[in-house]
Amino acid sequence: MTLEPDHAEADEATAPVTAATAGQSAIADVSYRNYDGEMPLRPLLARAWTIAAATVRANVNRRKFGYWIPAALILVINFFLGIIHYVTQNVRDQMAAQAAMTGGLIGGLPEGPANPYALTLYQGVTWSLFLVFIAALTVGSSTIAADNRANALLVYFARPITRLDYLVGKWVGLFLLLAPLTLVPSLLLYLFFVATYNDVGFLKENPTLIFRLLGATLFPAALHASLMLGFSAWSKTPRMAGAVYAGFYFVVSVLSGVAGNILLERDQEQKQAKTTAIVSNLSVSGVASGVAMNLYDVTPRQVVARFQSGGRRRRRPTPSPSPTPPAVAATPAPSGASPAPAAGAPDGAREPRRPRRRGPVVLPERPGMPAMLFVGGLMIVLPLAAAHAKVRAVEVVRG
Amino acid sequence: MSMAAPPSSLSADPPATDANAAAFAGMPLVASTRELTVRYGARTVLPGLSLSIPEGCVGLLGPNGAGKTTLLKTLMGFLKPTAGEARVLGLDVATDVLRIRQRIGLMPEQECHIPGMSAVQFVAYAGELSGMPPAQAIRRAHEVLEYCGLGEARYREVETYSTGMKQRIKLAQALVHGPKLLFLDEPTNGLDPQGRDEMLALVRDVSHGKGLSVVVSSHLLPDIERTCDAVIVVRSGQVVRQGPLAELSRTAQAEYELDLLAYSPSFTEAVARRGGRLLSSEGSRLRFTLPPEAAAGRLFFEAARETGAQVRGFRPAQRRLEDVFMEAIEQ
Numbered sequence: 187m188t189l190e191p192d193h194a195e196a197d198e199a200t201a202p203v204t205a206a207t208a209g210q211s212a213i214a215d216v217s218y219r220n221y222d223g224e225m226p227l228r229p230l231l232a233r234a235w236t237i238a239a240a241t242v243r244a245n246v247n248r249r250k251f252g253y254w255i256p257a258a259l260i261l262v263i264n265f266f267l268g269i270i271h272y273v274t275q276n277v278r279d280q281m282a283a284q285a286a287m288t289g290g291l292i293g294g295l296p297e298g299p300a301n302p303y304a305l306t307l308y309q310g311v312t313w314s315l316f317l318v319f320i321a322a323l324t325v326g327s328s329t330i331a332a333d334n335r336a337n338a339l340l341v342y343f344a345r346p347i348t349r350l351d352y353l354v355g356k357w358v359g360l361f362l363l364l365a366p367l368t369l370v371p372s373l374l375l376y377l378f379f380v381a382t383y384n385d386v387g388f389l390k391e392n393p394t395l396i397f398r399l400l401g402a403t404l405f406p407a408a409l410h411a412s413l414m415l416g417f418s419a420w421s422k423t424p425r426m427a428g429a430v431y432a433g434f435y436f437v438v439s440v441l442s443g444v445a446g447n448i449l450l451e452r453d454q455e456q457k458q459a460k461t462t463a464i465v466s467n468l469s470v471s472g473v474a475s476g477v478a479m480n481l482y483d484v485t486p487r488q489v490v491a492r493f494q495s496g497g498r499r500r501r502r503p504t505p506s507p508s509p510t511p512p513a514v515a516a517t518p519a520p521s522g523a524s525p526a527p528a529a530g531a532p533d534g535a536r537e538p539r540r541p542r543r544r545g546p547v548v549l550p551e552r553p554g555m556p557a558m559l560f561v562g563g564l565m566i567v568l569p570l571a572a573a574h575a576k577v578r579a580v581e582v583v584r585g
Numbered sequence: 586m587s588m589a590a591p592p593s594s595l596s597a598d599p600p601a602t603d604a605n606a607a608a609f610a611g612m613p614l615v616a617s618t619r620e621l622t623v624r625y626g627a628r629t630v631l632p633g634l635s636l637s638i639p640e641g642c643v644g645l646l647g648p649n650g651a652g653k654t655t656l657l658k659t660l661m662g663f664l665k666p667t668a669g670e671a672r673v674l675g676l677d678v679a680t681d682v683l684r685i686r687q688r689i690g691l692m693p694e695q696e697c698h699i700p701g702m703s704a705v706q707f708v709a710y711a712g713e714l715s716g717m718p719p720a721q722a723i724r725r726a727h728e729v730l731e732y733c734g735l736g737e738a739r740y741r742e743v744e745t746y747s748t749g750m751k752q753r754i755k756l757a758q759a760l761v762h763g764p765k766l767l768f769l770d771e772p773t774n775g776l777d778p779q780g781r782d783e784m785l786a787l788v789r790d791v792s793h794g795k796g797l798s799v800v801v802s803s804h805l806l807p808d809i810e811r812t813c814d815a816v817i818v819v820r821s822g823q824v825v826r827q828g829p830l831a832e833l834s835r836t837a838q839a840e841y842e843l844d845l846l847a848y849s850p851s852f853t854e855a856v857a858r859r860g861g862r863l864l865s866s867e868g869s870r871l872r873f874t875l876p877p878e879a880a881a882g883r884l885f886f887e888a889a890r891e892t893g894a895q896v897r898g899f900r901p902a903q904r905r906l907e908d909v910f911m912e913a914i915e916q
Contacts, residue, residue, distance in 0.1 A: 332701070336696075346687045
């Protein structure tokens with residue numbers, strides 16, 4: 187197509203603005219040149235990797251304390267777990283004596299001791315779950331929400347990038363940020379076990395432990411990455427995404443905890459132990475913990491037996507000969523809380539504090555692996571599907 | 586696939602309609618649609634649109650709701666047409682959308698950037714997303730940022746940029762991968778007069794002699810006049826006027842503009858007696874239409890000698906783009 191001569195003046199006006207502006211420097215040519223290099227249409231994984239790498243770079247370069255402090259704390263937790271494990275193994279006799287004492291406290295069912303290595307690794311994962319959640323909030327809330335706010339989707343989708351590339355890239359980036367938080371400390375613990383206990387047959391006795399470790403440590407990262415991505419996709423600002431995800435995390439945790447405890451109280455004979463176990467773990471951290479429990483083959487009783495604390499438990503009320511208010515008799519009042527005055531007592535008079543009854547601890551069973559995988563799978567797939575639906579609805583050009 | 590020798594035109598494709606063929610006869614095309622129908626739910630926005638976009642710098646004009654943006658969305662592959670076909674750079678939008686996006690650049694109307702990145706990181710990332718190797722992308726990012734006048738500010742975060750700088754970086758990210766076709770949606774939006782001049786100069790420069798075709802969608806007719814070689818006017822999802830700007834601004838009849846020293850009614854009457862008709866007067870500037878057989882120079886000077894009016898100049902009248910636009914819209 188021939189250019190019209192009418193624009194000659196405009197062409198002259200163009201030059202000073204672009205090349206010739208810098209043209210004051212004769213050695214610099216800053217005029218527009220076409221790009222003639224290779225630019226192949228890459229496969230999905232390569233396209234997604236570009237986005238994933240940028241997501242990781244952006245978060246690492248920004249030095250987010252909300253990510254690095256949990257990462258450091260998880261390392262510290264696992265370090266102390268390693269020390270505890272070392273002490274436990276080396277003072278086995280003493281610990282055996284203590285275990286015998288603990289056995290009296292735990293609900294009556296004699297249970298074989300857990301694999302001590304698996305138990306330590308399990309605790310390393312479960313004690314880190316809340317910190318992983320904090321890190322996920324810090325790095326994940328802005329994953330798509332910030333793009334929504336800055337209209338960055340226009341930049342992505344004006345290029346050979348599909349919605350699937352975008353979501354896979356963002357998910358992988360978030361997963362790569364979160365996975366090391368649990369994986370690296372667990373691997374360090376594992377290396378410590380190899381270095382310290384291989385002469386007593388650690389590797390021979392635990393040939394699959396490394397694979398179980400990979401599954402147990404990567405699953406929480408996958409869970410948080412998907413959930414955070416889903417909430418982020420539906421938010422216009424990172425703060426909103428973080429707030430909604432935090433609300434979801436805590437509300438679901440409280441609801442599953444309360445429901446699990448109610449079922450546990452009602453089901454004294456543990457006829458519906460499996461259902462109770464599943465309900466108790468119907469939360470983000472519960473599912474991650476349930477999967478890790480199955481992979482490491484440990485039970486809540488074994489965890490409590492080791493430390494005599496931790497885990498979810500209820501003391502079974504001891505039958506009382508005198509009629510007393512059940513709330514006081516069945517459950518010891520939380521520390522710092524005053525018991526309600528007894529009925530009929532004069533105003534201001536308090537019932538004398540009863541001695542704490544130490545009944546046997548009632549613990550939920552280990553939830554089944556298929557149920558945990560099903561719930562976890564839903565928690566991974568549904569947010570991604572929601573994000574996919576949301577990204578589809580982006581308005582690209584206004585008019 | 587190399588960007589060195591892509592099919593850069595649709596010259597082999599049949600033109601969409603006879604009218605399109607006539608409007609841009611002999612011009613290589615970069616995009617065309619045939620009976621393109623696009624619906625938003627029950628509302629039809631493009632009811633069987635057929636058009637051709639030639640190489641060079643083309644202005645896409647139309648009132649709000651005319652379907653310009655929907656057309657751009659469809660050509661970018663963001664919307665799936667209900668019926669008809671659209672081709673961009675010789676590729677079918679329905680089947681080759683990724684290849685199309687690799688060869689075109691989009692400068693959207695609204696502010697857009699990747700949060701948390703400096704300008705050079707942002708533009709290089711945009712290049713990588715298009716498929717450029719990272720080393721090439723970073724080199725190219727420096728080049729286009731220099732070209733767009735952001736060389737000094739390239740290491741600053743984009744969030745800290747002024748409106749004018751944000752417009753420039755939108756252009757830079759659209760250019761980084763060396764597209765063969767560039768869609769600019771309101772490129773001077775929110776710019777002050779100087780920034781507008783500079784942006785138009787950039788658009789003018791990049792669209793001429795650089796092997797790059799540009800489609801400018803704008804409401805500002807002076808912007809289109811300054812940058813574009815051809816214009817397509819769309820109304821209610823249909824093309825109502827299209828063609829090279831020079832042809833559209835040509836008047837159908839023999840119309841002339843005269844500059845007199847001072848307005849003279851007797852001069853107007855003298856021209857009228859010789860078959861001329863006064864179309865408009867603006868101070869001492871008059872616009873006449875003459876009979877086709879009349880010799881304009883002789884007629885005007887005879888009238889001037891008769892009435893004593895002093896003619897300072899006369900030339901064949903040209904229609905402004907605004908006239909063309911209004912005429913097309915009011916049809």
